[in-house]
Amino acid sequence: EVQLVESGGVLVQPGRSMKLSCAASGFTFSSFPMAWVRQAPTKGLEWVATISTSGGSTYYRDSVKGRFTISRDNAKSTLYLQMDSLRSEDTATYYCTTAIHDYWGQGVMVTVSS
Amino acid sequence: DVVLTQTPPTLSATIGQSVSISCRSSQSLLHSNGNTYLHWLLQRPGQSPQLLIYLVSRLESGVPNRFSGSGSGTDFTLKISGVEAEDLGVYYCVQGTHAPPTFGGGTKLELK
Numbered sequence: 001e002v003q004l005v006e007s008g009g010v011l012v013q014p015g016r017s018m019k020l021s022c023a024a025s026g027f028t029f030s031s032f033p034m035a036w037v038r039q040a041p042t043k044g045l046e047w048v049a050t051i052s053t054s055g056g057s058t059y060y061r062d063s064v065k066g067r068f069t070i071s072r073d074n075a076k077s078t079l080y081l082q083m084d085s086l087r088s089e090d091t092a093t094y095y096c097t098t099a100i101h102d103y104w105g106q107g108v109m110v111t112v113s114s
Numbered sequence: 115d116v117v118l119t120q121t122p123p124t125l126s127a128t129i130g131q132s133v134s135i136s137c138r139s140s141q142s143l144l145h146s147n148g149n150t151y152l153h154w155l156l157q158r159p160g161q162s163p164q165l166l167i168y169l170v171s172r173l174e175s176g177v178p179n180r181f182s183g184s185g186s187g188t189d190f191t192l193k194i195s196g197v198e199a200e201d202l203g204v205y206y207c208v209q210g211t212h213a214p215p216t217f218g219g220g221t222k223l224e225l226k
Contacts, residue, residue: 035215037163045155045163045206045217061214095162101153101208102174104162 002026002103004096009108012086022079022096022105030074033099036081038092039107046092049081050099063089086112116141118207118218126226127197135221137207139188144211151210154183154192157220158203166205167192197223 008020020036036048049070050059058070069082079096091112096105117140127133143150154167165174167183170190180195194201202225207218 044204044220045157045208047215047217050215059213097163100165100168100210101155101163102165102168104164107162 004103004105006094006096006105006108009094009110011111011113013114014087014112016086017082017084018086018110019083020081020094020096020108020110022081024077024079024096027103029072029077034070034072034079035097035099036070036079037095037097038090038110039095040089040092043092048094051079083110086110088112115214116143116209116212116216118209118216120205120207120218120221122221123219124222124224126224128226129197129199131197132193132195133197133223134194135192135205135207137185137190137192137218139190139209141212142187143190143209144187149211150186152183152185152190153208153210154181155206155208156201156203157206158200161203163206194223199225 003025005023012018033052035050038046038048051070051072055072067085071080093107093109095107119138121136143152150170152170155163156166157163166177166181171183182193184191202223204220204222206220
């Protein structure tokens with residue numbers, strides 16, 4: 001059974017940092033480009049970042065460039081999202097997903113507030 | 115960025131009714147490799163999104179065949195032939211032809 005399990009979400013103050021993790025199982029993680037997608041409360045889906053299978057190529061939406069870093073550890077079948085200089089507008093549920101959207105995690109809530 | 119416009123934003127249906135959702139793109143989604151990277155997702159209340167249709171019309175494994183997708187270029191349609199209670203939720207189209215990937219605004223399917 002395919003599973004993507006996110007962790008790391010919590011309440012954080014503006015300007016602080018947070019790191020999300022996504023543990024994958026049930027499929028060959030290293031063969032799939034991966035992505036983070038977020039959903040602000042009561043809003044639609046918004047792509048955040050994508051990483052290639054090797055991790056050598058990464059892509060970000062403009063609003064998070066320079067603040068967020070996507071990475072992966074294929075030996076551990078784990079995807080990461082390092083989020084720095086967090087802003088209130090980053091408040092959302094963050095989903096780990098394959099880049100072609102066929103597998104999704106359960107999501108983790110990140111709240112940025114003082 | 116490519117803008118995907120979904121209509122209607124809300125759809126009321128009775129069980130057994132057939133319904134359609136439109137997704138229009140601001141640019142052609144035909145990739146130079148011949149594929150059209152337009153997919154459909156369903157997000158049931160309180161759940162993560164799930165893939166229903168990929169590459170315009172290909173049914174994801176395990177998805178009932180009452181779901182079908184069609185279209186080309188800039189105009190795409192998701193059809194549900196006989197709505198069931200488990201189909202309620204928000205439907206999203208998403209494109210991966212042009213960077214960055216973008217999502218439609220969603221269509222909420224509710225019971226009439």
